[in-house]
């Protein structure tokens with residue numbers, strides 16, 4: 111299965127410019143520029159603690175950036191409330207899944223359309239359970255009792271219930287068995303093929319570059335490398351730091 | 356030792372009283388479950404609601420306490436919502452301990468304001484049906500207590516259904532355990548905190564309407580109920596709805612039987628005893644998760 115190596119042409123959906131962000135007095139991101147175009151998979155790579163999740167959470171309105179701009183489909187969203195950002199269809203599947211452990215699988219999915227896509231809830235429940243038949247088997251089970259892989263399916267399913275226009279996936283393969291990791295990447299490619307733009311944060315460099323159109327490498331709060339995924343896959347510096355050869 | 360029919364009557368009376376305890380405790384446990392704090396203002400706000408019922412009953416308004424229920428319950432919801440929005444949400448600076456202190460401060464202010472404006476006198480309302488009784492075996496059951504029992508059950512049932520079925524109810528439950536996940540699906544976390552606090556206080560508004568036909572109000576009359584409600588919540592398991600329901604009835608029966616066996620003055624000892632026992636034997640409560 112050869113991945114498309116050329117980005118689908120389109121104006122940037124998400125545009126991050128000179129973003130400075132952090133916690134309290136600590137700056138983590140020191141001027142990050144990044145774009146995601148319509149229909150693209152963009153991989154965001156970087157070692158642990160590089161600031162990838164910080165970037166996601168600032169984009170999604172969980173934290174207020176110190177400086178710089180973020181725009182989504184032309185509208186400035188830096189510092190906007192997370193509710194407004196979800197309204198626009200920019201949805202994140204966070205690191206650690208963050209499913210609602212005390213709610214059933216069904217209720218978790220229903221809450222995915224708490225703000226967006228409520229009218230189409232029955233249809234989207236169908237769609238999500240077609241993608242993840244396993245969730246249907248666990249329908250009334252509390253999310254906290256699911257396995258890690260099932261929770262990850264649930265977290266992704268929940269995000270799809272909100273009919274995202276752009277999906278941020280923060281380390282979706284973390285903690286999954288190698289077989290499930292394979293499935294996860296195939297799945298990401300499949301939902302992208304339906305036209306959904308994806309910002310994919312990963313430590314799994316090889317597999318991410320294999321399905322992404324473009325990629326960024328974050329180091330010390332800055333973008334250290336960027337370019338087409340195929341080019342980055344051959345980059346000597348990247349191979350040295352992340353692949354050990 | 357009193358004979359069986361009298362004990363049975365005591366149990367029924369306790370059950371009837373328990374309805375109100377359940378209502379007050381459900382409010383407390385809901386606030387605890389979502390905000391992770393004990394609402395120290397619970398008793399003071401109940402007292403305030405009881406005064407509201409009292410003044411609505413007096414001329415020139417003259418509304419029967421049962422008819423006042425939708426008004427006082429709705430008013431209590433709005434009051435609680437605004438207290439959260441203007442006071443708790445604004446000054447907690449993201450720390451649960453601060454919420455605790457704010458509710459404690461609020462209760463001190465309310466208690467003293469009540470003392471200043473309403474004096475320390477005991478106030479009652481005279482409804483024509485106050486003394487009406489229904490005979491059931493050896494038990495003579497006051498009609499207002501029967502009404503309050505069924506009304507409390509109905510309201511708790513409706514609230515339970517709302518929490519289970521509605522999107523808002525699901526979102527509140529989601530928020531209780533996973534705030535960041537809630538933000539990421541677009542739940543307005545601060546608003547739903549305020550709504551939860553409002554619902555908890557609305558329970559007090561309803562309880563006040565059901566209490567006033569048979570109870571008195573004074574600036575300290577909330578205290579008795581807070582001790583009971585707190586014991587109920589600990590007994591049932593902090594944050595558990597079912598626990599608050601079962602706990603409320605157990606406490607009501609304990610109080611009633613304690614009064615029967617030990618005399619009215621000592622009846623409350625049983626409640627303190629339960630409190631100590633549950634802390635010793637099962638600190639997470641009957642329906643609590645791991646302690």
Ligand SMILES: Nc1ncnc2c1ncn2[C@@H]1O[C@H](COP(=O)(O)OP(=O)(O)O)[C@@H](O)[C@H]1O
Nearest residue numbers: 133136138156157158159160161162163164165
């Ligand atoms: N809530 C927080 N408060 C303070 N520091 C944080 C917080 N979250 C992350 N950090 C710090 O920010 C840095 C970047 O973390 P993060 O964005 O999670 O990195 P990554 O996702 O790339 O592994 C780390 O040094 C981390 O300790």
Ligand SMILES: [Mg+2]
Nearest residue numbers: 162163164205
């Ligand atoms: Mg991270």
